[in-house]
Amino acid sequence: xxxxxxxxxxxxxxxxxxxxxxxxxxxxxxxxxxxxxxxxxxxxxxxxxxxxxxxxxxxxxxxxxxxxxxxxxxxxxxxxxxxxxxxxxxxxxxxxxxxxxxxxxxxxxxxxxxxxxxxxxxxxxxxxxxxxxxxxxxxxxxxxxxxxxxxxxxxxxxxxxxxxxxxxxxxxxxxxxxxxxxxxxxxxxxxxxxxxxxxxxxxxxxxxxxxxxxxxxxxxxxxxxxxxxxxxxxxxxxxxxxxxxxxxxxxxxxxxxxxxxxxxxxxxxxxxxxxxxxxxxxxxxxxxxxxxxxxxxxxxxxxxxxxxxxxxxxxxxxxxxxxxxxxxxxxxxxxxxxxxxxxxxxxxxxxxxxxxxxxxxxxxxxxxxxxxxxxxxxxxxxxxxxxxxxxxxxxxxxxxxxxxxxxxxxxxxxxxxxxxxxxxxxxxxxxxxxxxxxxxxxxxxxxxxxxxxxxxxxxxxxxxxxxxxxxxxxxxxxxxxxxxxx
Amino acid sequence: xxxxxxxxxxxxxxxxxxxxxxxxxxxxxxxxxxxxxxxxxxxxxxxxxxxx
Numbered sequence: 001x002x003x004x005x006x007x008x009x010x011x012x013x014x015x016x017x018x019x020x021x022x023x024x025x026x027x028x029x030x031x032x033x034x035x036x037x038x039x040x041x042x043x044x045x046x047x048x049x050x051x052x053x054x055x056x057x058x059x060x061x062x063x064x065x066x067x068x069x070x071x072x073x074x075x076x077x078x079x080x081x082x083x084x085x086x087x088x089x090x091x092x093x094x095x096x097x098x099x100x101x102x103x104x105x106x107x108x109x110x111x112x113x114x115x116x117x118x119x120x121x122x123x124x125x126x127x128x129x130x131x132x133x134x135x136x137x138x139x140x141x142x143x144x145x146x147x148x149x150x151x152x153x154x155x156x157x158x159x160x161x162x163x164x165x166x167x168x169x170x171x172x173x174x175x176x177x178x179x180x181x182x183x184x185x186x187x188x189x190x191x192x193x194x195x196x197x198x199x200x201x202x203x204x205x206x207x208x209x210x211x212x213x214x215x216x217x218x219x220x221x222x223x224x225x226x227x228x229x230x231x232x233x234x235x236x237x238x239x240x241x242x243x244x245x246x247x248x249x250x251x252x253x254x255x256x257x258x259x260x261x262x263x264x265x266x267x268x269x270x271x272x273x274x275x276x277x278x279x280x281x282x283x284x285x286x287x288x289x290x291x292x293x294x295x296x297x298x299x300x301x302x303x304x305x306x307x308x309x310x311x312x313x314x315x316x317x318x319x320x321x322x323x324x325x326x327x328x329x330x331x332x333x334x335x336x337x338x339x340x341x342x343x344x345x346x347x348x349x350x351x352x353x354x355x356x357x358x359x360x361x362x363x364x365x366x367x368x369x370x371x372x373x374x375x376x377x378x379x380x381x382x383x384x385x386x387x388x389x390x391x392x393x394x395x396x397x398x399x400x401x402x403x404x405x406x407x408x409x410x411x412x413x414x415x416x417x418x419x420x421x422x423x424x425x426x427x428x429x430x431x432x433x434x435x436x437x438x439x440x441x442x443x444x445x446x447x448x449x450x451x452x453x454x455x456x457x458x459x460x461x462x463x464x465x466x467x468x469x470x471x472x473x474x475x476x477x478x479x480x481x482x483x484x485x486x
Numbered sequence: 487x488x489x490x491x492x493x494x495x496x497x498x499x500x501x502x503x504x505x506x507x508x509x510x511x512x513x514x515x516x517x518x519x520x521x522x523x524x525x526x527x528x529x530x531x532x533x534x535x536x537x538x
Contacts, residue, residue: 236502243501377533411532426512429525431532451532456504457512459522463529485533 012347013118172209174282176254193419270363328408380486427460
């Protein structure tokens with residue numbers, strides 16, 4: 001009998017847990033540790049943030065699903081890994097503290113044979129002064145609770161515009177090295193759509209504020225799309241949508257501080273500038289969740305297992321090298337920790353070898369460029385292949401990895417919502433292959449243009465809505481859930 | 487969406503924007519049903535080829 005512990009119940013961890021259960025008999029124990037009682041489908045949070053969905057529509061309780069699937073659920077926060085066990089036993093274990101109301105604050109050591117770290121990111125609001133939604137200056141759509149609160153604030157802004165007051169709305173990235181531009185981009189487009197629907201355009205000044213070198217970079221160095229006889233950069237595509245929606249943009253901006261009505265940022269020219277606002281939603285920077293690790297003697301080995309940003313080291317090439325020398329082979333394919341072979345990281349929790357976008361530094365030496373995104377589809381795929389490899393090992397006893405999913409060999413589809421409505425909605429559907437450019441294989445464009453798509457229209461909204469229901473169905477492990485791909 | 491905020495020589499004024507026909511087809515349901523099928527097919531190719 002083997003025990004597999006999964007830390008985290010987001011897209012990657014939850015996929016891993018369900019895949020393990022499907023592929024392993026009941027004699028093997030699968031334990032999910034998550035501080036949250038609910039699963040949330042994060043891509044739909046932007047619809048909560050514009051009042052088009054309620055938080056109940058993007059969440060469901062995890063415990064009943066895990067009970068039905070014969071997966072043990074521990075509502076707790078993992079904080080320390082002992083990959084060699086301790087003085088008392090060589091059995092590896094992870095130390096957790098309960099967040100479940102009845103056992104709040106209780107600590108437990110959970111032994112494991114395999115551990116999957118799928119803890120996702122820590123939303124590092126504190127890295128930018130005044131960014132935290134708790135401080136009241138800025139909003140967030142990173143969690144469903146944040147999105148609900150943001151919608152309450154946005155309604156007040158709509159109210160002021162309806163009363164004839166002009167409002168400046170700034171949406172974008174809240175740290176010089178923030179990622180996840182896609183979510184913020186969706187949010188600004190949806191606000192613009194709602195403003196137009198309410199016929200309030202003359203009262204709204206909409207601004208897209210981003211750390212990208214060019215808009216449309218999205219933390220993956222942009223992409224090229226074959227369209228109407230031309231090969232066009234996503235910069236052209238993105239600028240076109242922003243212009244069409246009447247949104248002005250400020251690029252190459254590293255936000256340093258936010259107070260009640262002003263965003264302070266530095267640009268690549270080294271200028272320190274200010275942008276006044278009435279309403280803002282800015283994405284924070286991400287880091288690992290702060291897991292620690294100790295060896296058998298009690299020596300801190302956190303640096304051995306985790307990168308300085310708190311994400312877990314896996315089978316990537318972490319050698320520091322200039323952008324020109326980055327290689328597709330630097331990216332991991334099995335997500336196993338090099339020091340402990342029963343330790344894996346899935347989804348956002350793994351440490352990328354480097355960025356995908358070219359790093360940019362301001363004249364003052366401030367790094368202003370996006371870190372690599374690895375949300376959504378890649379997170380689900382990584383969770384699945386990690387689970388399949390572990391299931392293979394448990395069953396065969398061999399240390400093989402038949403399943404691989406390098407982000408330099410994996411494509412991604414991204415549907416960017418640009419307005420909600422079955423007949424009036426819109427979304428931009430984008431696919432890229434691979435996610436990380438492979439300049440050796442595709443020397444001209446870095447990616448395979450036959451698999452790269454960029455198209456806006458109502459069909460995109462239908463796809464986004466369909467994915468919302470399909471993935472929530474799959475996550476609830478309803479009949480034939482496993483037929484739905486990641 | 488017709489943009490009413492173009493200011494000559496501003497950054498926004500140098501951008502490619504969709505014309506009337508493009509905007510019409512983006513919302514024209516028979517065409518969008520066809521695009522829905524095509525885009526799903528293109529996404530499935532990515533999903534299936536994405537990992538081994």
